[in-house]
Amino acid sequence: MAESRFPPGGGGAGGEGLGRSRGGFTTKLHLSADGRCRPLSLVVTPGQRAECTQFKPVLEKIRVPRLGTGRPRKKPDSLAADKAYSNGPCREYLRRRGIRHTIPEKTDSQAARQCKGSRGGRPPGFDEERYKKRNTVERAINRLKQSRAIATRYDKRGYVFLGIVTAAAVVIWLRT
Numbered sequence: 609m610a611e612s613r614f615p616p617g618g619g620g621a622g623g624e625g626l627g628r629s630r631g632g633f634t635t636k637l638h639l640s641a642d643g644r645c646r647p648l649s650l651v652v653t654p655g656q657r658a659e660c661t662q663f664k665p666v667l668e669k670i671r672v673p674r675l676g677t678g679r680p681r682k683k684p685d686s687l688a689a690d691k692a693y694s695n696g697p698c699r700e701y702l703r704r705r706g707i708r709h710t711i712p713e714k715t716d717s718q719a720a721r722q723c724k725g726s727r728g729g730r731p732p733g734f735d736e737e738r739y740k741k742r743n744t745v746e747r748a749i750n751r752l753k754q755s756r757a758i759a760t761r762y763d764k765r766g767y768v769f770l771g772i773v774t775a776a777a778v779v780i781w782l783r784t
Contacts, residue, residue: 624764624765624766625652625653625654625766625769625770626654626655626766627653627654627655627656627657628654628655628656629654629655629656632655633655634654634655635652635653635654635655635761635766635769636652636653636654636655636657636659637650637651637652637749637752637758637773638650638651638652638653638659638662638665638666639651639666639745639748639749639752640666640667640670640684640745641744641745641747641748642672642684642744643741643744644744644784645744645747645748645751645780646748646777646780646781646784647748647752647777647780647781648669648670648671648672648684649666649667649668649669649670649671650666650669650770650773650774650777651665651666651669652766652769652770652773658692659692659693660692660693660695660697660698663689663693663698663701664701667684667687667701667705668682670682670683670684683705683706683707684707685707685708686707686708686709686710686738687702687707687708687709687710687711688709688710688711688738688739688741688742689709689710689711689742690711690712690742691711691712691713691714693711694711694712694713694714694717695717698711699711699732710733710734710735710738710739710742711732711734712734712739713731713732713734718731748780751780752773752776752777752780755772755776757772758772758773758776
């Protein structure tokens with residue numbers, strides 16, 4: 609049996625959410641945000657990890673408490689994502705959960721679908737007006753990165769970094 613180079617829990621550097629990417633030794637912060645740029649769920653991964661691999665974990669971590677009694681809300685009404693999430697498994701997951709989505713189709717997958725002719729199926733629906741609201745996630749990340757500890761990641765341990773990001777998200781929620 610082959611032994612893994614990395615311990616479980618997030619890839620390189622001892623599972624601390626650090627990894628090599630184009631920018632060097634970095635960490636990626638995957639999150640979902642509501643329409644008011646408030647983070648709903650957070651996942652920290654090494655820098656080389658692809659966004660689409662963290663799609664399900666981010667969506668499954670969403671828990672929005674209700675104002676009255678009842679279980680927390682786990683499913684968004686709709687979702688807007690960029691081309692990194694334009695693959696079959698992501699779209700299938702959203703269809704299965706009944707979440708309306710606006711994700712642009714990648715050029716290469718569009719060409720492959722058109723080469724198949726009528727067997728390629730219909731193009732996925734795309735609402736340009738709803739897609740314009742996708743920048744709320746980018747603005748939420750910018751709000752989090754106003755904290756210098758998040759923007760530069762001084763912490764060695766992944767769980768400490770996740771705690772600081774969570775604390776910054778709580779501050780954002782309390783201010784709005």
